[in-house]
Amino acid sequence: MTGPRTFEGTVLVGRGFEPIEGRVVVEDGVVTAVEEAPTGSTDLILPGFVNAHTHIGDSIAKEAGGGLSLDELVAPPDGLKHRLLRDATREETVGAMRRSLRFMAETGTVAHVEFREGGVEGVEAIREAGADIPVESVVLGRGSVAAMEHPDADGFGASGARDGDFDAERNATRREGKLFGIHAGERDADDVNAAMDLDPDHLVHMVHPEPVHLDRLADAGTPVVVCPRSNLVTGVGVPPLRELLDRTTVALGTDNVMLNSPSMFREMEFAAKLTDATATEVLRMATVDGAELAGLDCGLVEEGRPAELLVLDGDSDNLAGARDPVRAVVRRADGADVKRVVR
Incomplete structure (x- = not known):
């Protein structure tokens, strides 16, 4: 006491x-x-702040791959990020993640939602990295159902419907009572319907929703996480924040540390100045909306x-x-x- x-x-x-x-x-x-x-x-x-979408494993490769396309940078299994992660030692990856988590703690982030590469080992690595750092990691394992079922995992983070069939992973999260998030609508609209058919707990990016997708969002109330700086770096555009906010809950994330610092101050500034979202809406995106999406009470x-x-x-x-x-x-x-x- x-x-x-x-x-x-x-x-x-x-x-x-x-x-x-x-x-x-x-x-x-x-x-x-x-x-x-x-x-x-x-x-x-x-x-x-609650950073609602991160990939901090690629903290080992900050600013790598300048000029590459989105697929060349991050598409599984052989995008630059994935090749660099395979080549890194566990010690290097854990050490780099610790640095990013410390930076987040020092700049006001109290929790983040992590799409964690590397299967079971990746889940264990981020828990090791953050063991004594006051940032709560909501860890969505990737690569296998086993990663999601690990006691240290809070759910599954799918790369995107165009990368495969995620029915087994979605069904497994339901059985376990865990979260299921998926990338959608990042480079085009082709994978949005398939992602929404999985009834995810949240969608990430949604840069290119079409009217039918916006209607589905409004009907389902599926939360969306936007990452404007990442979308600018990869050249896919700016999410239509006003249209998304008018239909569902929207949270804010910084995405890959390889591409951007995990600074919520910078992400808020970009979101506010690139779109017509109000300052109050953007601050809500960076705090309570991300918290509620992740099942947190902050x-x-x-x-x-x-x-x-x-x-x-x-x-x-x-x-x-x-x-x-x-x-x-x-x-x-x-x-x-x-x-x-x-x-």
Whole structure:
């Protein structure tokens, strides 16, 4: 048991991130009070980020493969990423993943959803990498049903319907009560219907949905994870964020560390400036919507919620003078503004 801790400043409260001047009281890892009161503090207090789609195994190969196409970079089984992962030692892969997880922890990410290559060994490797780092890894194994059934796996992450038949993996996740996510609509719309026919717990990318797919999303309520920076790097386009948000829950992910840093600050800025999503919508995508997609209880500053909070220095040279705290967090803040991550 620990005594109460108090954090003061501008607090972004609830699902609407209403800014209030006040304090957040934390005891035994839980928010026990959110109180409106004058404090004089310039800190900004918000929920920690949930990165809803990552591949951190390729942390061994940051910025490799410049100029290659999407398939040349990441398509299984012989895309550049997969060749480099096969050639790396376990020690190299675990060490590189530890560095990415540390970076995530230092920049306000409290949890992430990982599509984990390497079968059973890959699941075990990420658990080893993150053993003492305060970031919760929701691990979706890949490569086999056995990877999904491993006690350290939370589900299965499918590469995409064009890469094979995933009925066995989908049925296995249902039996185990685990998550099933699948890439869809990344380079074109050809694999979207087949992916949705699997009734996944979430879809990743959806850069190229057609009207029939948007209707199916609205009817099924299937959540979507978008990764705008990755889509730009691989040249497949920008997801139609407004159309997706109008139909279903949308979360935000950073995708491959090979292509982009796992910074939710950067991902939010790109999402906000490339599309007509509001700052509040983008912050929700980076926090509670990702948390709920992953079955987690974090992502909001509310009484009774786990105390997984981010405190930013609102008087930093970067943020001082900001008139709209939500826009400042989404469009301007970065890792240098982080004062502490509360867990």
